[in-house]
Amino acid sequence: MKNALLFAAALTAALAFPSVLVAQNASNFTCALAIPLPVASGNVQVSFTPMIGNFLPGAVPAPVSTCGGAGTRGSAWYSFVASNTSHWIRTEGGDLDESSIEVFSGTCGTLTNILCVPGNSPIPEVTGLVPGQTYYLRVLTTNPFFCGSEQCFLNLAVVSDPLNDECVGALELPVTPSTDRVAPAVEISTLGATQSQPGCAIAGAANDDVWYRFIATSTTHFFPTQLLSGGAITLQGFSGTCGNLTNVFCNTDVATGLTVGQPYYLRAYSTSTDVAVSSRGLIGVFEPRPERCMCRGHSH
Numbered sequence: 001m002k003n004a005l006l007f008a009a010a011l012t013a014a015l016a017f018p019s020v021l022v023a024q025n026a027s028n029f030t031c032a033l034a035i036p037l038p039v040a041s042g043n044v045q046v047s048f049t050p051m052i053g054n055f056l057p058g059a060v061p062a063p064v065s066t067c068g069g070a071g072t073r074g075s076a077w078y079s080f081v082a083s084n085t086s087h088w089i090r091t092e093g094g095d096l097d098e099s100s101i102e103v104f105s106g107t108c109g110t111l112t113n114i115l116c117v118p119g120n121s122p123i124p125e126v127t128g129l130v131p132g133q134t135y136y137l138r139v140l141t142t143n144p145f146f147c148g149s150e151q152c153f154l155n156l157a158v159v160s161d162p163l164n165d166e167c168v169g170a171l172e173l174p175v176t177p178s179t180d181r182v183a184p185a186v187e188i189s190t191l192g193a194t195q196s197q198p199g200c201a202i203a204g205a206a207n208d209d210v211w212y213r214f215i216a217t218s219t220t221h222f223f224p225t226q227l228l229s230g231g232a233i234t235l236q237g238f239s240g241t242c243g244n245l246t247n248v249f250c251n252t253d254v255a256t257g258l259t260v261g262q263p264y265y266l267r268a269y270s271t272s273t274d275v276a277v278s279s280r281g282l283i284g285v286f287e288p289r290p291e292r293c294m295c296r297g298h299s300h
Contacts, residue, residue, distance in 0.1 A: 029056050031108035034077035034136055037158045041083070043189045043210075045090055045157030051076045053099075053141035053152025065140055067100050067116035074141040080158045082129040088161075088192050089123050089137065092229055092280075093154025104136040111136065122276040125192065161192045162210050167242035170211035170265055175221070176286045184224045184284030188212075188233075190270050191278040200236045200250035202271055208278055209269035214285045216258040223253045223266065226282040231272030233279045238265040 028035045038046040056074030065073075080087070089101060103115040103126050114135075117123050129135065141152045164171045173186060190208035199206030214221075225233050237255050238245040245265065249255045258264065270279040 028077045029059075029075050030062075031077050031104075031111065031136055031138075034079040034108075037078050037080045037137070037156060039080050039083050039087065040157070040159040042163040043088065043159045043161060043191045043193070044187050045159055048090075048092065048155035048157050049078070050153065050155050051093075051139055051141075053139075056141065056152075061138075061140055063111060065100065065102065065116075065138075066113055067102065067118045074152065076139045076141070078137040078139075078156060079134055080137065081134050082131050084131060084160050085129050086125050086127040086161070087129060088125055088159045090157040090159050090191065091123065091154050099142070099152075099154065100140045102138045102140070104138070105133070106136075108136070159189070159191065162189070164211045165193050165209075166196060167211045167245070167265060167267075170213040170242075173212045173214040173266070173283070173285050175214055175217045176284055178218075178287040178289050182284075184226055184282040186283050187228075187280070188268055188283050189278065189280045190230075190268065191280070193269070193278070195269075196267070199234065199269065200247065201234050202273070205234065205271050205273050206269045207273075207275050209267050212266040212268065212283070213263055214266065216260050216262050216264060218260065218287045219258050220254065220256045220288045221258060222286040222288065223255070224284055224286065225253070225268075228280045228282065230279040230281075231270035231274075231277045233281050233283075234269055234271045235283075236267040236269075238267065240265075 027033055035049060037049055040046045053074045053076065056076055058074060061073055061075050089103070100119050101117045101123060102113055104111040105114050106112045114128065115126050139156070163169055176182060188210060190210055193208040193210045195207045196209050197206070223235055225235065227233060234251050235253070236250045237248040239248050239262065240246045248264065268283065270277055
C-alpha cells in the first residue's frame with residue numbers, strides 16, 4: 001500500500017511537468033540497467049524522465065561515489081548519447097538537498113567519473129564530451145528507507161545550449177487569436193543562455209537571455225507568462241532588425257501601438273542576478289479579446 005501511495009503521489013507531481021514520461025523506474029539501480037535519456041537539440045527538454053527513489057533498493061554505491069559518501073543510498077542509473085561537446089543535465093522535483101549526481105564516461109565495467117555534483121549544488125554544464133559517445137548518469141538519493149513523500153522524487157532530462165541564444169536565432173511564436181481561450185503553451189528556458197545586452201528592468205540581471213519573434217496581427221498584443229521553476233521571467237520587446245533593434249516595452253505583459261504585419265522580437269531572461277539561476281516557464285502571444293457589446297437589443 002505504501003508503494004502504491006508513493007507512486008500515486010509521484011504521478012500527481014509528474015503531471016505538473018509538460019512532456020513527462022511516467023514510469024515506476026526501480027529497475028535501473030545498476031549501470032547495466034541504465035535507462036536511456038533523449039537528448040534535446042536545444043535547451044527545452046524532449047521529455048522528463050522521473051526518478052522515484054522510494055522504489056530503489058538501498059545499498060552502498062558501486063562504484064564508490066566520489067561526492068555522495070559511502071553510506072547506504074539509492075542509486076538510479078541513466079545513459080545518454082552526446083550530440084554535442086557539451087550538454088546540460090536538467091533536474092526538476094522535490095527536495096534534492098541530499099541527492100548527488102554523477103556523470104561517467106566509459107563502459108559499465110570501466111567507468112570514469114567526469115562530473116560530480118554534491119547535494120544542494122547547482123549542476124554545471126557537462127563539457128569535454130565526444131559526440132556519438134554514450135555517457136552514464138547516476139543519481140544518488142538518501143537512504144530509500146528514509147525518503148519522505150517528495151524527498152526522493154525528481155525529473156531528469158538532458159538538453160543542449162539554447163538554439164535562440166542570440167537575436168538572429170529567434171524562434172517563431174504563434175499568435176493566439178482573440179477567439180481562443182487558452183493558457184500560454186510554448187515552453188521557454190534560459191538554461192545555458194548568455195547575455196546579449198544589459199537588462200532593461202533590474203541592474204545586473206539579463207545574464208541568460210533567449211530570443212523569440214512574432215508577426216503582429218493586432219495593434220495590441222498580450223504576453224502572459226507562467227513560471228514553472230527558477231527565477232522570475234522578464235520580457236522585453238523590440239521592433240526593427242537584429243542589428244538595429246528599438247525597445248518597444250520592458251517588463252510588462254502588454255504592448256500597444258504595434259503595426260499589423262510587422263515582425264517584433266521578444267527577449268526573455270531570468271530576473272535573478274545569480275548566474276546559477278535560470279528560468280523555465282510558458283509564454284504566449286495573444287490578440288486582445290473583442291469587447292462585449294452591451295447595446296440594447298444585443299444579447300452578447
